[in-house]
Structure formats: structure tokens, C-alpha cells
Amino acid sequence: MRHTISVLVDNKPGVLARVAGLFSGRGFNIESLSVNETLDPSMSQMTIITRGDDRILEQINKQLNKLIDVIKVIDFQSGECRFIGRELALIKVNVGDHRRAEILSIIDIFRGKVVDVSRNHYTVEVTGDEEKIGAIIDLFKPIGIKEIVRTGTATLPRENKPE
């Protein structure tokens, strides 16, 4: 099963290497990773998306906690904790001769933006959860994508759980 894990770490050199080394050394897989400083500049927040059965996830969780530089680990899938996950993608789409309008309407549906225009390309900025990003990429594929870059998911737990 796919898990989104949020890891609060010390904002120090080498911490990312420790976390990445833990995953590679123990044969765990990182599907997506994003790291950013938190409000408190002495700490960083990592969001890691990984895959594994319960036993592997239990080990990932414990092994992360064992690292001296790791302050807190939250596995969003484990405790029914609701969360918001968003990533950003920049997609360079080939516009061709007659497809500008079609592309713009897709962007509109996905509430994206054109952030750069050239004779042959639009560079599109779009944010959303992974599924949404995947969907827009699917629609652009037949039109032609020149380049693409994605940030990986950033997550926060939801504040108020709905009744």
C-alpha cells in the first residue's frame, strides 16, 4: 500500500542523506520526496511517499524515529489521519498549429496557468494532488509534452475533522 509520511527533522547538513541512506540501505523505496524549511528555521519538513506492507511501514516508521536528527514522524495512512497533499507541476506542451485553444481550455478546467509562451510551446503551471496532476498529463500526452517537472507532494494534516 502507498503511504504518505511526514517527517520533521533538524535543518542541518547531511540530514537528507541520512534519511535517503536509510531507505536505500534497507531496501525501502521512495516514490516522491519533498523537503522544506518550516516556520522554525531550525527544522525542516519532509514529505515522503513510499510503498510497502504493514510490516515494512512499521519498520520505516521505527527506523526513521531512530535517526537522531528526526524529531517526529507521521504516517498519514496509519491513524486515519486526514491530510491535504499538493504538488506542483510545470509542463511544457507543444502547441502545434491549431491546438492553442484546446490546450487553454484544458488548462482552464484544471485551474492551471500558462506561465511562459513561445512560438511552439506553452509552459503550464498546475497544482493539485497527484491524481489531478496525472490527469492533466494524460490529456496533454496526445498533444505532445516536451518536458515536465514535478515537485513531489507537500502535505499537512487537516485541522478540523468533518463530522
Next chain:
Amino acid sequence: MKLNGAQILLECLLREKVKVIFGYPGGSVLDVYNALYDSKIKHILVRHEQGAVHAADGYARVSGDVGVCLVTSGPGATNTVTGLATAYMDSIPVVVLTGQVPTRLIGNDAFQEADIVGITRPCTKHNYLVRNAKELPGVIKEAFYIARSGRPGPVLVDLPKDILGKTMDFQFSDKVNIKGYKPTYKGNRRQITRALEEILQAKKPVIYAGGGVILANASNELSKLAKALKIPVTMTLMGLGCFPGAHPLSLGMLGMHGTYSANMAVTNCDLLIGIGARFDDRVTGDLNAFAASAKIIHVDIDPTSISKNIKVDIPIVGNARDILKEFLEDIGSKKVKMSARKQWLDEIDSWKSKHSLAYKMDKTIKPQFVIEKIYEITKGKSIIATEVGQNQMWSAQYFTFDKPRKFLTSGGLGTMGYGFPAAIGAQVADPKATVIDIAGDGSIQMNIQELATAVQYNLPVKIAILNNYSLGMVRQWQQLFYKKRYSHSTFEKHPDFVKLAEAYGAAGLRATKPDEVGPVIRKALSIPKPVIIEFIVEQEECVYPMVPAGAPISKMLLL
């Protein structure tokens, strides 16, 4: 007080009560050596940095204090890697101080530069590169705290040369507060109660004790518990000595080369109480058949050890000693009568009567006989270090350990070349003890250079080489599982070990026949300096019992 970085470092070490450093100088640590010149801290100059870490490790295992090692940058630092990995696998508190090129040169491929923090990240509990002179006292404080607390382990501190040379005001760091590191010592109360209920109900319980019991100094508590409740105890390689091996409740070691009774007891028990052990593959064999019908209680300070290999029914995270004390308090004056356990203990006795540890005497010397003789002559009071392979397994099987911290062996990593430098460290920690390294002819040559260290510091370590002119354990596997195709496992040429000892200024003795074994051991023990005793032993001898890798531990090959 104005001091330079090197002086501050030594001041910090003194405050951590460091009495001895095992080290080897070089360009980047010259300032530290300059400061050591008039320091109270004793320094043992080894002959190879790997030896320094193993010696610090042996020192730590015997004394219970943190072992300290000091080396230079680049190759000095990379030579410590095997020692660090060894200490890491066996949870031994060691602090390794490495020199580093000056800060401004880091990343420049400077002379004798190595990214040792990067290299040792996966084989240390934690490591540091000191980037700023002001951090130094705090980092040293943290390094020792991390090394000795929680599940102990090695910590490396990388010290750039400019920081060691920089003069500044010394402000000692007294407190440690690491946000992400708060080891759990006290066990969860409810879990302890639940565990005790299971223990009191069990008909066929077994205690499976590991190195964690020794590290937590919990041997007394463990013995009290086992004796009060009449629970048989089996130990891992790392746990040997945590319960008196000669006691009737002792089953000896379990696992691949464990005793028949230990493996059968674990296989047939209804409750397995793991304490400070980590269900390693050499212990469990086939996981599905390991204690298959038992409930499992697991006491360990490291949560990652729990349910890693075997699903545990009652986990208790915490320090073995604290938790065992709570068990004992709860039990109070309750005692289990021998009669209540009779059936189970009778069953165990029937397995014990198989005498799985046995060998046949012959005209040639049997290695097991050498170890039994060492045990007999030293009355079991010596500190035994081992190398790795057959020598290690026979030592574990045929030397009965009654006390903790008397057996030094690389259990997790299986490092050949560990035993002799570790024995040197042990002798430094306990100068009056008889310290014997039981070695093979292969392993001893991996750190033989430390003989010069032992001679220089007059450390009368004895090395018993069980010489079968081969890498015995490799040879054994080839014999049993590779159709006797002895590919590169025999040595056609060896140095003359007796002359080699003499060349180093040590003494050398040799025994070639069984009746020479006893006299030669007595003679060696009477010589007040390091001695190599070479025993020419039976080449074909195998370690039995043996469980083939991955098989259930009840399926033992017996002699």
C-alpha cells in the same frame, strides 16, 4: 580560559572520564597529539587504525565505559570503518575522533581528505562534522551521550585541523538536549503486567537472552527472575555470560551452532521471553518454524528490533534492567515450585542427555579440547576474545561463561581480525585479568601487527591459534554444501608463528600432540608477556551441531 581546539577536546574527554585513548597520529590531528603530550589521558599507540577501534571496543565491552579512538584524516579515518561497523552491529559504545583537512579545503580533494561522515553514516549510531569551533564542546558531550545511552553504539566526530588549532574561550557544555533523541528506559506498566501474567501461566517457558542484557548490566536481575520462576535460559552468542552457563537452568547458546537442548526448547516452548536480543537469522533459522507455537514477549530498548523478523505478542520497549526489576518487584515472594515445572524441565533434560556438544579424541589435537583445557586451567576466570569462524563457535560452545563482560566476539558483523586488538583493549581495561584471544590461523593474520602494541605496552595477552591451515568455517561449508570443492580455503604457506612471536619480542610456543596441550597452556600463562601458542589441530574438524542456513533450528546436523 583560553585554549585551542585540541586542548578543549582533551578537556572535554577528561570531563567524560576518559582514561585511555587508542590511536594513531597523522597530519590532521597533530594539534591533538601535541596536547596529549602533557595530558593525564593515557594513549595506546596501535599499529593500524582498525586495531585502534577494535581495542576501544574491547575496552568498552570489559569496562562498560565508552571506548575512545583517535586517528588522522583520509586513510586513518577510512581504516576505522570495519571497527565502526563491528561496534555498530554489536551495540558497543565507542567514540571515534577523526582528523579532517582544514574547513576551507573540505570538498577540494585535498591531501588525505575523505568524506568520513558520508562514508560512516550507515555504520555509526550518529556522526558529526564539527564546522565551527564553538560547537566543539557541545558535540563531544552529545557524542558520548549518544554512544552510551539508549541502545549503545559507535559515534564518530570529524575534526577539521583549523578547528583543532583555533584558540578560543572554553565554555564547557554541561547539558544535552537532543530534540529527536529521547531513549525509553522505563517499560510500559500495562505491558509488564500482561507479560508477567503470561509468564506465570506458561507451562513451557524459555528465556532467550542476548547482548542487551549485558549492555544493560541486567545479569543479576535476569538470574534472579529465571531462578525464582524456574525458567530455562538460552543465550545468543552476544548474550553468553549474562546467565551462569554452568547453572542447571542454562541451555547454552541457541541457533545455527547452538546446543540441541536450546534449539529444541525454543522450538517446543509455549512462551518465549526475548530480552535484549534481536531474532537474528543465525539464531532463528527458518522464521516460520521458530518458536512456532509460542507466545512471544520481547523486551528491547530499540523499537526497531521488535517485530522486525518475528511478530511479537507482547513488546516492551525499555532498558532490560529496569524492566526486569519491575518483574521482580511484581513477583515479590512468589516462587514457582520445582514440581510445577517438572514436566518441562524433564523434557529439557531428555534433550540435554543427547550431549550435542561432543567430539572424538584422536592422535591429533582437537580444537574443542584446546578450549576445554583453557577453561579448565584458567578455572573459567579468563577473559576470552575470539576471532571469527570455527574458533569463535568452539569458544562459544566449549568455554562455559559464568559472568558477563568476559567474552568478546564480533557477533553481528563477524569481523575476522577483531579478537586480538579487542583482547588488547580488554587487558588495558583490566590489567590483572588473564586475557586470551582464541584465534584461527586465518583471522590472526588480519591484525597480527598489534603484537607490537601488546609488547610495547607490556600487555600480556595470550593468543591461542587453532591452526588447521585453513579458513575452517569456509572449508566446513565447502565440505558440507559444496561437494568438498575446497576452493581457496586452505593455506599452503604460513609464517612460523613461534618465530613470528619472537620477532615481535613476544614468546612463542607450539603444541602438536594432545598431551602437550595442557603443559603448553600452563607455560604460556606463566610467562608475563604476550605469548602466541600455536596448536596444530585436526584440519577436517567441523563445528557441530549445525543447522544449515535457512533450515528450522530443530533440524540439526549432529556429530
